[in-house]
């Protein structure tokens with residue numbers, strides 16, 4: 001008799017987006033003429049930069065001719081892309097990362113979800129609350145938690161991100177081995193300073209722990225004092241893995257390209273206490289389970305680093321950040337506390353009532369869809385997230401309706 005992995009049975013069904021969809025559908029059915037504006041999505045809405053499209057087309061044409069056709073590429077990604085990343089995303093910022101420490105993949109979701117399989121099932125895991133659910137659910141699947149009770153999985157260390165700590169969690173007061181951090185943050189849009197990030201790096205070094213740093217939103221940083229990469233922090237090469245993605249920075253959510261950085265010094269330990277480097281283990285996993293990102297997609301990603309590509313991505317991000325500024329200004333004018341917008345495409349709003357109650361109010365009175373904060377964790381209760389991923393026109397219209405609904 002085949003038995004299943006019973007850890008999967010512990011998973012809480014994620015009702016968040018299906019609940020939202022149901023409520024929106026019911027509202028639309030009752031008000032067929034009402035035009036609903038969605039500020040709830042975490043997906044980009046603008047077309048790929050023209051430089052990426054041109055490179056994508058050229059690469060597709062190469063695939064049409066035997067002499068330039070390419071079959072399987074290197075599992076870790078083509079050197080042209082890995083070298084461009086090392087140079088532009090790291091060395092240019094004073095972070096010592098080399099091309100062979102970069103693994104190209106089809107998404108930061110898969111990478112942040114898969115990385116945990118390199119570590120012991122006994123690893124003590126620290127996860128922020130509120131959180132991008134991938135970190136949490138993949139550790140539940142792997143059996144690193146107990147049952148779900150009272151809004152949380154037993155056996156995990158939750159890192160509360162609240163108004164009290166300005167949405168940057170404090171160091172845990174019990175020992176942990178594996179630490180997930182995401183800055184600029186989804187869902188809160190909060191950021192971490194170099195000094196705060198240094199306390200985490202120092203903690204990891206002192207405790208032989210490892211930081212998994214999700215920097216999917218680094219391109220939205222406007223405050224030049226903030227770290228774009230954890231490797232801008234001294235000592236991070238030994239204790240941190242970083243995840244990046246072209247999804248939000250260049251509009252690749254439907255095109256699929258991302259990468260993971262594993263410095264050669266980065267290590268964990270075997271049961272005899274011997275240091276084991278992570279780079280060769282991840283390389284082994286990657287080559288065993290993955291056959292590389294498609295050649296045209298890697299060429300499209302490479303074009304992000306051309307002069308035109310850089311300017312076009314910057315314009316794309318500025319457009320979303322200007323939306324975020326408009327949302328923040330409106331929220332402030334309506335006397336709500338909020339965080340985000342400054343260096344992220346999200347605004348995290350303290351709604352002074354239940355998350356879902358506020359969601360229903362915005363939907364029914366303004367025809368605007370937000371994301372209830374409670375869907376991201378216990379600490380998200382009493383908050384909603386508004387996303388800047390929409391057209392200027394829709395954002396302006398939505399904010400006007402919200403002002404009227406709350407007047």
Ligand SMILES: *Cc1c(COP(=O)(O)O)cnc(C)c1O
Pocket residue numbers: 042106107108109110132182186214216244245246247248253257258
């Ligand atoms: C969008 C997002 C990603 C990117 O995921 P992809 O699989 O590369 O599209 C990673 N982390 C967070 C927190 C995100 O919000």
